[in-house]
Amino acid sequence: MNLLVTGGTGFIGRELLKHLTTYSITLLTRDEQTARKTLHHTDCGNIHYVDSLDSFNDLNEFDAIINLAGEPIADKRWSETQKKRICDSRWKITETLVELIHASTKPPAIFISGSAVGYYGDQQDHPFDESLHVNQDTFAHNVCERWEHIALRAQSDQTRVCLLRTGVVLGEGGGALAKMLLPYKLGLGGPIGNGKQYIPWIHILDMVRAIVCLLETEHASGPYNFCAPHAVTNAVFSKTLANSLGRPHFLFTPKWAIKLAMGEASCLLLDSTRAKPKKLTEIGFNFSFPHIDSALKNIVANSR
Incomplete structure (x- = not known):
């Protein structure tokens, strides 16, 4: 099977490629030399690197597309410039891929495209699944809603579209947990605000296994919540992380401090x-x- 992959050098993409060694991969990357170094231990000779889609008139040669490209959403404050960067990095590449799918006489059978649980916004303590329809005027929702709308334009009798509404991906060597570990290791970890907010987390291994599952399940289509079946509150998550590290757990970060530090991204x-x-x-x-x-x-055992 021939796959076109974007975002392959990111936290999720790097792990995913380890599970696709039997596939022929064309990897879209802005910097081929850096990508080759990053994927040195992953590339089994099955990865072909391209730095642009400009040379493609269609995507007839590909059986599937996995679109994970996007500026990290939590790395910086959401200034107007950063908001534009977040949007453009998701919407523009997705629009280009959809246009190339439409230009194909034999388009890819599946288009897997990223999204996030930010689509849902704050739902308090109410459990919900993919059937929940949301209409909000928040930046996170608007990013995801338009991203999904663009991707769904590729849907046809020949191409099924799957949307990855991804939660907090946990794993060693990157993602949200990499930023959390140091203060917890120093005994400075604790819940945020009142700690009652639910975290829709997922282990990196389940994240990539589920992507492969969608790839290989011919009737799968539409949005999928990529989060573990048992969400926990921030307080429970925080205490569990501290216990797994054998560290104390008594501090907390007030809500006002998070808003002050992160602004709208809080x-x-x-x-x-x-x-x-x-x-x-x-x-x-x-x-x-x-x-x-x-x-x-x-994760903690593997990181030691």
């Missing part, structure tokens, strides 16, 4: 999202790490 830490992966379980996907304690113990 919603990423303060919104409560109790998303359920109903559609993944319906297609038979089994989570290796459905509970937060075993997930964090695995």
Whole structure:
């Protein structure tokens, strides 16, 4: 199977490529030399690197597309410039891919495109699945809503579209957990705000296994919540992480301090999202790490 992959050098993409060694991969990257170095231990000779889609008139040669490209959403404050960078890095590449799919006489059978649980916004402590329709005027929702709308234009009798509404991806060597570990290791970790907000987390291994599951499940289409079946509150997550590291857990970060430090982007830490992966379980996907304690113990053990 021939795959076109974007975002392959990111935290999720790097792990995903380890699970695609039997596939022929064309990897879109802005910097081929850096990508080759980053993927040195992953590339089994099955990856072909391209730095632009300009040479493609169509995507007839590909069986599937996995679109993970996008500026990290939590790395910087959401200035107007950063907001534009976040949007453009998602929308423009997706629009180009959709146009190339439409130009194909034999288009890829599946288009897997990124999104995030930010689509749902703050849902407090109410559990919900992919059937929840949201109409909000927040930046996170608007980014995801338009991103998904663009991707869904590729849907046809020949091409199915799957949307990855991704939660907080946990793993060693990157993602949200990499930023959390140091203060917790120093005994400075603790819940954020009142700690009652739900975190829709997922282990990196389940993240990439679920992508492969969508790739290989011919009837899978539409939005999928990429989060473990057992979301936990920030307080429970924080205490579990401290325990897994054998560190104390008594500090907390007040809500006002997070808002002061992060501005509008503070919603990423303060919104409560109790998303359920109903559609993944319906297609038979089994989570290796459905509970937060075993997930964090695995990651901490592997990082030592």
